[in-house]
Amino acid sequence: MVARRILIFGSTGSIGLQALDVCDRSDELEVVGLSAGTAWEPLVEQARALGVPRIALADAAAAAEASRAWPDGEVLSGPDGVAALVAESGPDLVLNAIVGSAGLLPTIATLGEGIDLALANKESLVAGGELVMALAEATGAQILPVDSEHAALHQLIAAERAAGPGTIERLTITASGGPFRGMTGEQLASVSVADALKHPTWEMGGKITIDSATLMNKGLELIEAHHLFGVRYEQIDVVVHPQSIIHGCVALCDGAVLAHLGLPDMRVPIAYALHHPNRTDLPVARLDLIAAGSLTFEPVDLEAFPCLRLAREAGLAGGTAPCILNAANEIAVHAFLSGRIAFTRIAEVIEATLESLDSRPLSEFEILFAADRTARETARGFLA
Template sequence: MTPSRQRITVLGATGSIGVSTLDVVARHPQHFEVFALSAHRNIDLLFEQCMRFAPRFAALELPAAAAELRTRLADAGSRTEVLEGPQALIDVAAAPETDTVMAAIVGAAGLPPTLAAAQAGKRILLANKEALVLSGALFMDAVRASGAVLLPIDSEHNAVFQALPERFERNPAASGVRRILLTASGGPFRDTAPAELEAVTPEQACAHPNWVMGRKISVDSATMMNKGLEVIEAHWLFGAPAEQIEVVVHPQSVIHSMVEYVDGSVLAQLGNPDMRTPIAHALGWPARIEAGVRSLDLFEIARLTFERPDFERFPCLALAYQALREGGAAPAVLNAANEEAVAAFLDRRLGFRRIAEVIAATLERVRALPVDSLDAILAADGRARQVAREEIRNRS
């Protein structure tokens, strides 16, 4: 850790990752200061965070929300300046004063500011997996060209990062790596018969057995699309082909992921299911800092179990592998269709089992396109959303 304090921008400050990040930051005021916070619509929590951390900027995409926050902060005597619009997120992520960007905006909306941070050479704590799913090659090229530091926050990728050699250069073969094993809890429907999934409600899908997460990512965990997106993310983070990335269902969520080496060694990272652990690891890297997480009690856990994923029960996982192998815009199409289908499910306009159907139909209709620029990626995303909405209407 350098003697000077890191100036941090938290994109998605009011979400679960953002809240956990600020919890860790608050434990180390000598090491970190908050430069900017962003949120989508949770004005009340963002107001509280601004009053506590006194960032220089707060950014909201919606003008009406920004106006309300601006008034409330002024009335409270805060000096935090409120910015608005999509460009505001890009500006605070790439600002010269920003050292570290926590990229925790859920979905495709997080791509432009996260890519801007990469192009500006920031230290990026990547919790927005969609940035790599949509624009893997483009994003990684930006990281290499600018000299940005990319640190994964998803518990699985952070675990892999910790289990890899110190000088790993995105080349598994050269580092003696045989397989990357991503663990998955299996979500709330791990033992549910496929036929019974027809009647699943949003409330049931959001009731994750181990993790406290937002509604969208909770549904992704229930369909295992979240793990599928993580497979694609792992491909770009670690340079491993689909065949070297295996998903292992591990209901206890204690082993967060593993790396198998060619000599037969398997290194695993263990810990309680608390996102403050990977957040603290990335904030402090290469040092270790206190996270506020309770110690792991192996005697309390008693046993760890593992299962193969059931692709019949979780067709979204198979679709993610398909998109990764197809390449081009297929992962962006997969992600866009999934976001639209999950939103429709949460709005009770689409059945749980229809989510995978919408994604599969969209992938079939929107063939792979080149993704050599941000505009091309956003165009593929937009086309996929249009098609997905049509497919949703056909099933409503």
């Protein structure tokens, strides 16, 4: 059997490392290319260990260091390096596990070549969903979601599509509620960075952990689901489910509801995307319903956690609004992580940025890149 050739963007991060673990356990997957932002030492170590001939680093200085330390390999850099890594590695499937809108370029490069994309980088779809989905459609490339909720919905919808079109009424995405579930806006004003980084059920990179604490992560996932599954915003619900055992539900026209369950472990959706349409054995903990006891559900407190409302409004506005939301969020989260603003300022900075910039129709990626730049500058202005 010929192994599937996998290229991983963001292989030094939380998803990237778990993907390498999934690949390591399988004879069916061969890693052929790796990338990171600045972390050249672990990246070179990964390349050496896996016999990968080519890597890319977004940061030019880090790429120069990597070239000196690894003369036997090819080290690419910058936006051209992203395109060259995709073109020269000859992957069957690319995993995009970069954090933030920096992931947009690998998404475009992959889909533009007609190569299937396992997508963890939700920001690509949030910022440029219409254009990204149109590009995939034009080249025939598949997008396989790696987010656990979207991987769950992907499986449920695929099973239901056999029944014919028009049977799906609603989608539900679950949220753990994050570390601050139940707190009021007043209490949230004084939470620390360390508190916000303590996620109750998932271990993730810093940015998504803060997005989970503000519930912006669910807002980003709402927009992601709208684009991935072609479902109207009005048909997508977000429900707080602190146990994180049900990842997603699909409600059907006959009143039946299909749910996807499993203990929280990102290697499950990663393996689903990398092996699709096959399944593989994974040594993850198995769900024991009796041990799980009760599964509970509650509504999102939109007053204490306004980011979900902002995301829904931006999604409904369409055009460049979700890109503005995403860019402002990245700036505000970064400012919070570096101790420059309070937790509750994150939503305020995003709202102020959205209010001060008009949404424009999205007809090409250049419009998106310009909107991203302007939104970042505007959001930085509100940090002062």
